[in-house]
């Protein structure tokens with residue numbers, strides 16, 4: 001029957017935020033086209049997802065103070081603002097509800113799951129935990145900081161999260177509207193193995209709520225974001241609290257978005273503000289196909305393996 005020609009149907013359908021609705025529309029149109037004699041039916045690119053190849057991310061670099069209710073109010077206001085400006089994903093800084101410091105974590109810890117990154121109390125233990133939620137209030141992911149920030153730089157900064165916090169032991173990734181995203185918290189950024197395992201699980205974007213300081217921030221913040229982006233050929237977003245020079249722990253600020261070529265595409269200074277930018281996922285494929293290190297690894301000689309189950 002196809003020898004002398006055939007009927008093709010090109011379905012120009014509406015693609016919205018509701019994945020199930022998109023699939024229902026596609027199936028209905030396929031059946032309709034078939035009943036009208038179509039031999040081949042084609043759907044648009046990313047017919048199940050509104051992003052196409054890009055989405056908008058908002059990194060909320062907010063002022064975090066001692067007033068927990070005020071911190072939460074600021075976060076909620078900034079989330080609404082970012083959404084009204086078209087953001088699909090909004091990220092808050094590490095410990096957005098609490099001053100960053102081991103003496104504060106027990107007081108500010110939450111037993112119920114709270115969005116963003118907060119000190120979490122679970123039974124007798126405290127964690128530094130990030131949860132991710134979709135627009136309908138469904139929990140998509142929960143990450144407990146896996147690498148605790150225990151450092152000692154004489155005359156500069158000594159910090160020992162392990163005095164009060166327990167470490168998580170899970171790699172955390174989630175899928176939102178067809179995009180696989182990995183989450184790490186602050187010191188986790190320093191561990192290339194963790195980023196590599198998230199990339200191996202299919203991530204195109206890594207988001208790190210973080211709070212580097214005035215010693216490590218200028219030295220390593222941007223360097224590490226670029227390193228992870230370059231190593232794994234994906235997007236890296238770092239979101240910090242704004243700098244408060246009166247605080248016990250002074251955050252570096254400079255929330256940053258780096259593309260898979262390791263270009264810094266957007267960066268804030270130290271003041272409160274929201275970085276709103278497009279994340280173009282086609283660049284992930286571009287870099288990975290042009291510099292194909294992912295398929296050139298000598299996994300016959302070495303490997304990075306996950307030892308806990310996700």
Ligand SMILES: NC(=O)CC(=O)C(=O)O
Nearest residue numbers: 149186187211212213216
């Ligand atoms: N605060 C952190 O967890 C990490 C940090 O400041 C650093 O690695 O430097």
